[in-house]
Amino acid sequence: MNSKELKKLDRQHVIYSWKAQGQVDPIVLDRAEGIYIYDMEGKRYIDGCAGLLNVNIGHKNRHVLEAMKAQMEKLSYVGPMFATEPKARLAAMIAELTPADLDYVFFTNAGAEAVENAIKAARWYTGRHKIYARWRSYHGATAGAITLTGDPRRWPAEPGIPGVVHFFGPHPYRCPFGSQDSEECGEKTLEVLKTQIMLDGPKTIAAIFMEPIVGTNGIIIPPQNFMTGLRQICDENGIMLVIDETMAGWGRAGKWFGIEHYGIVPDIITTAKGITSGYIQLGAMIWSKKIWDYFYDHPFTGGLTYAGHALACATGIANIEVYKKDKLIENSAKNGEYLNSRLQELKEKHPSVGDARCKGLWACIELTSDKKTRAPLAGFADSVKNVSVGLTKIFYEHGLYLFSKWDYIFISPPLIITQEQIDDMIAAIDKGLEYTDSQI
Numbered sequence: 454m455n456s457k458e459l460k461k462l463d464r465q466h467v468i469y470s471w472k473a474q475g476q477v478d479p480i481v482l483d484r485a486e487g488i489y490i491y492d493m494e495g496k497r498y499i500d501g502c503a504g505l506l507n508v509n510i511g512h513k514n515r516h517v518l519e520a521m522k523a524q525m526e527k528l529s530y531v532g533p534m535f536a537t538e539p540k541a542r543l544a545a546m547i548a549e550l551t552p553a554d555l556d557y558v559f560f561t562n563a564g565a566e567a568v569e570n571a572i573k574a575a576r577w578y579t580g581r582h583k584i585y586a587r588w589r590s591y592h593g594a595t596a597g598a599i600t601l602t603g604d605p606r607r608w609p610a611e612p613g614i615p616g617v618v619h620f621f622g623p624h625p626y627r628c629p630f631g632s633q634d635s636e637e638c639g640e641k642t643l644e645v646l647k648t649q650i651m652l653d654g655p656k657t658i659a660a661i662f663m664e665p666i667v668g669t670n671g672i673i674i675p676p677q678n679f680m681t682g683l684r685q686i687c688d689e690n691g692i693m694l695v696i697d698e699t700m701a702g703w704g705r706a707g708k709w710f711g712i713e714h715y716g717i718v719p720d721i722i723t724t725a726k727g728i729t730s731g732y733i734q735l736g737a738m739i740w741s742k743k744i745w746d747y748f749y750d751h752p753f754t755g756g757l758t759y760a761g762h763a764l765a766c767a768t769g770i771a772n773i774e775v776y777k778k779d780k781l782i783e784n785s786a787k788n789g790e791y792l793n794s795r796l797q798e799l800k801e802k803h804p805s806v807g808d809a810r811c812k813g814l815w816a817c818i819e820l821t822s823d824k825k826t827r828a829p830l831a832g833f834a835d836s837v838k839n840v841s842v843g844l845t846k847i848f849y850e851h852g853l854y855l856f857s858k859w860d861y862i863f864i865s866p867p868l869i870i871t872q873e874q875i876d877d878m879i880a881a882i883d884k885g886l887e888y889t890d891s892q893i
């Protein structure tokens with residue numbers, strides 16, 4: 454079948470995420486290798502968001518493919534009641550990589566399921582019901598995870614699960630409490646959170662969920678004082694701190710896990726995406742020792758047919774081997790600095806760039822119609838005008854795929870990218886920003 458016929462078949466039968474089905478118009482992709490994806494006509498694009506920020510080791514990695522083949526020859530799947538070598542070994546490898554005593558792993562299929570199970574674990578462990586999550590956050594599309602989500606993707610799913618409360622997290626570029634300084638914004642936000650918790654009843658709160666660095670709401674990097682203070686609030690009030698590393702983990706932010714930037718230890722980590730670099734689905738909820746000790750003699754009444762899928766776990770092992778062997782976490786930190794310097798040049802050059810935030814190979818350009826007032830160009834939920842459709846088209850024309858929405862352009866390539874390839878990406882982004890400049 455050619456691409457036209459395939460697209461016709463696709464649009465006759467396939468339901469896509471998030472959009473009215475009549476608006477879906479996908480490019481038909483044929484193959485992928487390294488940092489590149491190729492359409493049916495052979496046109497090459499840089500996969501500038503590493504799939505959906507998960508293909509961290511790049512496409513078609515031979516080591517992972519061979520490991521997957523070998524595992525399938527042996528055993529692809531058995532029920533989650535059995536122990537297998539891949540499941541035990543991957544859990545041990547994760548325990549080795551995560552901070553402190555976060556040594557106990559429950560495998561899920563993806564990030565949202567990890568969050569669902571962390572909600573349950575925190576509620577059962579504490580005997581409390583409220584779950585706090587920040588505005589400007591995303592935690593997944595299942596019932597609980599979407600209720601935690603602090604952005605417009607939650608709106609159609611309301612009222613959602615009971616007991617979820619949102620709070621303002623620090624956002625240095627758009628501080629909810631009017632500060633222009635990152636640490637001061639952290640301080641003010643923390644004080645308001647303390648007051649909110651005091652009024653809401655600290656003993657009713659099971660957990661606070663946070664992305665260590667906010668992902669799809671614009672790579673918002675909290676200041677250290679907020680994160681230190683957050684850990685303290687949780688300790689003082691017996692509240693579990695759950696850090697959602699679905700996107701931030703696995704080298705994306707220049708360290709194995711995003712929380713390592715802050716030197717604090719969560720009670721639970723949730724993760725997915727880069728755990729297998731998207732070669733197959735896998736997620737995980739990771740407990741610290743005190744949570745494990747509680748569930749040692751209390752049942753954990755959560756279950757999934759595919760928990761600890763042998764093929765997925767074998768893929769995870771091979772994927773971690775690639776991160777280590779090819780020094781991809783170090784590469785993310787080093788080339789992330791280079792990417793950041795190139796993005797700051799674009800910020801200087803283009804009137805429509807309000808801010809460029811970058812941690813590791815994880816970056817966001819935030820668009821504005823006025824650098825001084827920081828007025829949005831597209832607006833939250835495209836409340837002013839939609840520029841991402843036009844932008845995506847220009848990026849495609851210049852051989853680049855980037856995920857963009859509202860005022861955000863995300864740049865998060867596979868961690869194997871070189872500086873020359875970053876330059877290719879920047880050249881295409883430069884073209885896209887000429888268009889957004891023209892929209893002011």
Ligand SMILES: Cc1ncc(COP(=O)(O)O)c(C=O)c1O
Binds near residue numbers: 564565592594699
């Ligand atoms: C921070 C965060 N949590 C959870 C999820 C949901 O993960 P999944 O789509 O694998 O269920 C995502 C997805 O982007 C995410 O970024």
